[in-house]
Amino acid sequence: MISNDIKEITDHYTQGTVLDAIKNGLASLGKSAENVTLEDLGPVDEFHIGGREATGEFLDQLTLSADDHVLDVGCGIGGAARFAAERYGSTVTGLDLTAEYIETGQVLCTWVGLADRITFQQGSGTDMPFADHSFDKAYMMHVGMNIADKVALVG
Template structure:
């Protein structure tokens, strides 16, 4: 099995769309009447969910005339949020076929299939022509990619001069070994969490200029505290949430990630860069 196949297998669900449909119906929502907001709890597979997406994407100054690239788009939750909120057109690419297939159906449900196109493919060999996009972003993707030089070289290639590139990734903040499993990896074999300076170096080596960097650890800790309190108050998880994606492994992966955050081994970091032009 290739490395890409291992990553895709890690995220595979096998009955993802039916599980989302059940979660909506438990709330009295018919899929064809679902909104981007209704899907947010399950299709924003990153720390902080929709609130994190808004804080992050606002920094890219997205306009309705732009064509954006969502790298490692997953189910396309952030792409749908960007298309609805800012009016942009969004292309998304992800390794996992099930995510792409389910994500395009979700775009149909919320009436955004005319503004979003999701493709199965690799971030290390993007299926787009040079200078195709007015901006790009990736959310919790780099932790599965060892070769960040090639990753950022590909992003640079498909962006127009002067385009912004946003990164919201989990990065290492000390040299301690992580506790596994975590949402992005079962073991260290498929985990390539890097320090911020490694990201900076790879970005600058490929012609990007870094405009901003934000450590969102405090936000992340508060987010998980609220999530735990809400679960206790409700007597269990909500009908839709990250547990729908991770299934039975949620009970181990989320506490391990919180422990890694609490021990300051990792933190979610935002970086905003621009392609020199």
Template sequence: MSRSVDLYGTAYGNFAAEVLAQVRRDTYGEDFGQSSWVTGPEYRRFFQLLELAAADHVLDVGCGSGGPALFLAREAGCRVTGVDVSEAGIEAGPTLARKAGLDDRAHFRRADVREPLPFPDGAFDAIVCMDAMCHLPDRGRLLGEWRRVLRPGGRLLYTDPVVVTGLVSNEELATRSSTGYFEFCPPGVNERSIGQAGFELVRAEDVTENEVEVSRRWHAARQQRAAELIRLEGEETFAGLQQFLATVHRLTSERRLSRFAYLGRKPGE
């Protein structure tokens, strides 16, 4: 059985460390503070699919350190509210927003999505959730909350990086889920859940290749800086994260676990 590994606490708590900035640059090419499988070109394409306009207000669920929310605000020109359960992540967001001169367009608050979202009905024009849906329990209820806080005609786009598309051993599942709570699902579950929550499913797209490449580069970038990272994280955490990333790469490159993007629309416009 794999031990738990604190991927997000490590990433957010040490966000400003230069060695982690170097790892992000090598991993993503374009570092905007992400700790998921999304890259700059992919995220920009998602903005286009969402048809974002400068007047839109976007909710970023699972915003982490806030970097992707600021990237969205800067690239699309819209307002963004980021929510995350991680204290370390949420604390980093406002500081980054001030440094980027975006504190008038990007706001952050801690929220546990197991509870009702702390926003009124119809507050947002769009919702994004990058690679965090697999960490959130009670998906049907959560999608219902998203529908509530979206205006009529509002759009959602989320990625699920652990859709089971092949045979996966119990040991592989344990390692893949060693960084926290996970829900793995077979193809079709997300599509049905979106429809049952009252959304129109506009698009479901296989975007596994991004996870294949990001996991490979992330593992290699960390390995290249092993000594520095061990001093920062400790040997056990470093080894656990390397095993995690190697397992992600193997499972996705063999398409036994796949990553999909789902685009939905709330009826009404």
């Protein structure tokens, strides 16, 4: 059973129209699933403060490589995961509570040819569905604010 806190978060972030909005935005740029690039997705992939430049500066600090299997906690639609897979060659697993984000992220990875290096799984950062030591490195961006139990997150 989903806790009330988790349900509130998923209800808040679930719109049911995320992928359609992205398709419409791309169409306005003359792009489609057949010709979209990672750069084209930048405005939706890095809609946080600092954008793509901040994502790069943050992930550079992890010294990621093609040998790394990385966990992206609270991955949303997978923008940082796609960035890490493309820039560093890393294999990335994204974890997010919101099913719509997971589904959208999978579609976007297929569009830009990164589905072989990125997988997404629905789940909670405080009760991760992975065995200990499954990943070489992990990060989270702009998700801590949504997790009330910080001890469970980092414990």
